[in-house]
Amino acid sequence: MRSLTQSVLRWPRPEQVLQEVQVWAAAQRRARPSLQRVGVFGSYGRGTASVGSDLDLLLIDERAVGPQHQRLRHWPLERLPLSCDALVLTPAELQELLAGGDRMARELRSDLRWLD
Template identity: 75%
Template sequence: MLEAVRLWSAERKREVASLQKVGVFGSYGRGTASVGSDLDLLLLDAAAEGPQHQRLRQWPLERLPLSCDALVLTPDELTALLSSGNRMASELKRDLRWLA
């Protein structure tokens, strides 16, 4: 699965110059994924703007071989999130694994 995500990420990076990194978190980031696990992605896009539902439109998540939840953040947004101390920040600090 992670190899498929790496290939998908490499294709996206060739198409979108502002895409800096793609990472997995949740069960795939922890290495505990099993049957029924979904894929949690974080796309670090320097040019991202607008609400999440608009940001996600440009990314062909349907090309991934598994259902996917994704966040598209700018580097500044990720830095702010990680320093917020909330539950999501704790989970990302623990689980986030950069693939591309």
């Protein structure tokens, strides 16, 4: 009789993910003093994250320039515990975004949770 091998995948608990993101953010602040704030939004910001949730991350970098795809190259997102959708904004860009009425602005106003 042959035994089947099974793979068991474990998804990290939301508290564990947020703790690891805080450690990551602290390391990034030490490496790049222009990083002012780090926040999560979406399911982690709302407190509804569960198995399969990705991480939605907001980085406020006072020296961010260029399009998003270039801004993201400066951050080691692969060191985070989950796949991540990140947005890098300057403080002025964040204020402008939050003042708007689009879906992203509404989501950030309701779900954004700062980690500092």
